[in-house]
Amino acid sequence: MILHHQPMSAPSRFVRLLLAEYGVSAELREERPWERRAEFLALNPAGTLPVLVAEAGVPVCGAHPIAEYLDETRGVMARDRRLMPEYPLERAEVRRLVDWFILKLESDVLRALVRERIDKLHMPADRGGGAPDSGAMRAARANVRQHLRYLNWLAGTRDWLGAKSVSAADMAAGAAVSVLDYMGEIDWNEAPQARDWYSRVKSRPAFRPLLGDRVRGLTPVSHYADLDF
Amino acid sequence: MILHHQPMSAPSRFVRLLLAEYGVSAELREERPWERRAEFLALNPAGTLPVLVAEAGVPVCGAHPIAEYLDETRGVMARDRRLMPEYPLERAEVRRLVDWFILKLESDVLRALVRERIDKLHMPADRGGGAPDSGAMRAARANVRQHLRYLNWLAGTRDWLGAKSVSAADMAAGAAVSVLDYMGEIDWNEAPQARDWYSRVKSRPAFRPLLGDRVRGLTPVSHYADLDF
Structure with missing residues (x-):
């Protein structure tokens, strides 16, 4: 996986913490959203961070979709290390x-x-x-x-x-x-x-x-x- | 259920649509967030709409938490009427x-x-x-x-x-x-x-x-x- 992020952005750091808690390694790539690079806008038309490039190169865009994606694909298998409660x-x-x-x-x-x-x-x-x-x-x-x-x-x-x-x-x-x-x-x-x-x-x-x-x-x-x- | 909402607010309307699609009836209560009523701030300290008062009087605050809550408690049982895809x-x-x-x-x-x-x-x-x-x-x-x-x-x-x-x-x-x-x-x-x-x-x-x-x-x-x- 590849995480496009900014080191001092809270939504990016949130996702880095979730990845680390679940033991998922991801390559970190720093993106400067104000440059509005075409390749990055093709991944996320909103131009915002973070973006996690997951299985098969499909981008998951934004802290909330990434958090739910990680919960669904890692959290539910993590038992008592899951970062979401039961009910x-x-x-x-x-x-x-x-x-x-x-x-x-x-x-x-x-x-x-x-x-x-x-x-x-x-x-x-x-x-x-x-x-x-x-x-x-x-x-x-x-x-x-x-x-x-x-x-x-x-x-x-x-x-x-x-x-x-x-x-x-x-x-x-x-x-x-x-x-x-x-x-x-x-x-x-x-x-x-x-x-x-x-x-x-x-x-x-x-x-x-x-x-x-x-x-x-x-x-x-x-x-x-x-x-x- | 009670939905605290604003008629011309997109996040409120989004939740009204989800409720109606799942056939959940909820009493609508119009809230004017700029009044910052103490009773409303006790439900949602952020002072924002929508707020869905769900089972046992527990408030679910914000469009994203409400949408996930409705998916978990209604969507998963709705089969082909579920408003979230499978994968x-x-x-x-x-x-x-x-x-x-x-x-x-x-x-x-x-x-x-x-x-x-x-x-x-x-x-x-x-x-x-x-x-x-x-x-x-x-x-x-x-x-x-x-x-x-x-x-x-x-x-x-x-x-x-x-x-x-x-x-x-x-x-x-x-x-x-x-x-x-x-x-x-x-x-x-x-x-x-x-x-x-x-x-x-x-x-x-x-x-x-x-x-x-x-x-x-x-x-x-x-x-x-x-x-x-």
């Missing part, structure tokens, strides 16, 4: 939280912060590169605290975020939080229960490759790869 | 298109047009009501034509949009197109194959209640409820 209403709660972290946190916070702080370092000027827009960053940062409060509440009232055992919800949240943490956008003192939960998630072997990622032009905060903070 | 890669294609029409077309086009042309008629000024923003409408309309071209291509190369038989992809696209069509935003002469497909979709009994919806302050185009256009 439909429990699965609905996991899917709600995956949407929350991969769609809502992405659009409330991450898309703008990653674009302004990371992507613009690598974009040519005619594709949107240049100086970061401080207004867009301020608006996104105003939402970080609310999201952190909700994460802290979830982590404080449940063993894992979406179910009794670890699930795709923890992978989605872990993916999103890891990007925010890399950029130093999280004040962990404000969210002690979220911090405990994140420490458990990032200690999982599946998380290791993500903690090794480095982006040219932005070094991570000092505790980024520290499993005990 | 994982085929299901991945249906899910890609559901995302396309319910998330991408929503954010490229519908969210702005529905807000400016419909919601603002019913919002108090301190919640965002007032005169429509012509710049936002222009930006959204610039995307309609590209979406219509893609829909026309899909309809011209496949029996149904997402699979060999009718699927959730047709319901998602039908839901989104019906809102655009109500507002008179589609020039059907530009998309004859999409028009043939839409004529078949809107002739299905499940579509009838949607064609009866009327919004205060905006009458639909004359052909809106006409099954032969």
